[in-house]
Amino acid sequence: MEKSAVKKRGPAAMPALCPAAHGIALLGAGLILLFFILRHDTACMQALSAKLVQPLHRALARCTSRLPFSLAEWLYAAFLAGTLVYILSELALLLLRGERKKRLYCLLVRLTALGLAVYALFCLLWGVYYYGDDFIARSGLKTEEISREELELVTLFFADRLNEYAPQVPRDAAGLCRTDRAAVLRRSPEVFRAAQRRFPCLAGPEIPAKGMFFSRILSIMDFTGFFCPFTAEANVNLDFPEAFFAATVAHELSHQRGVAKEQEANFVAVLASLESGDPDYCYSACMMAYVHLGNALAGVDPHALWMIYSGLDEGVKADLLANNAYWAQFDTPIQTVTNTVYEGFLQSYGQTLGMRSYGACVDLLVNYYGETAAAHFAAGETPEASHGRE
16 A cells, blocks of 8 residues: 555655655755855954854864873764665665565665765865965965975974984884883873963864874875864874874864864964974874975985985984885875875865865965074075085
8 A cells, every 4th residue: 555655646755755865855956056156255254263163163172182092083983884884784674575666766865965964064064164264364474486496494403403403303123213102192281371372363272182093094095184074073084194194183283263164274383383393293293294394305306305315314304214215115096095085075165276275284384483494594594505516
């Protein structure tokens, strides 16, 4: 009788099979459409960011910080496992029982509703940051065009800072950096204290970042960490080389403070870490800055980069080689797919450089530290003398 009734009513009766799922799907689709219509209204996005999302994230961060583990990590794991179990169980029922069209239809509608609801929340809790005032606008910093000479000077400056901090971090018998990750995480709430005094827009709750249990999986996917907008937690991979760990912690904490764009988060991580004066954070920040600057310099003057590299402390060179070797082992199709997906994500939120937008922090570094670098070398050795340049 039930099958016959459905057939008689036709497509118009289908929403009655799972009304809640249809309602959630329509609401989610409507919110997503509204977001895409309004996202270029900077005033609207900034109001949402400042009045709704940031206060909510601060409250969430305080709540989730009481947990000694990453709630986001386990929520994602539970979400994926639960979704998979649901799909498999529904497919089994579809094969073992009748009403196959009805079950298949409900399965597809519920999965669609789930996807739309999650994405709608993501747009609200994270997407609005991309279209409000960014860190550059809120801080008043400028990113003027830079010259090759300025790029070389600031790269050399960070190389000198690396040599300065290299002896201050613990090392193993092979000379590799071996900072205490747990101690770095414990000190993470203090990292932004000095930076937020200089840039009040970076103010936020002093909440520690959290290490990930499934860190190896993140490495396979080519991620060193992530900020979860649903729990407001800054999550960090615990598996990659320690030399870059503290700066990555600062990077994820910058997301927690509303710095959404990746190139800005990298710059803020360097800035906050150096302002903190903590040797572990300072060394790691200089490593992050040197890699970004060095990659840019390699594209315009490889010889200049080689001369700078040749003057690096042996411990710094060992850390750079160890980092390259670590990530080389994950150069697989999985990494290619995840990078492609993430590049598409960045582009969908207006970061038209995609993954290359990470290199845009070079402009911020050179503009901000250019005068400091010039004063540094004016007060001491010349850049050429300090690195034996001909």
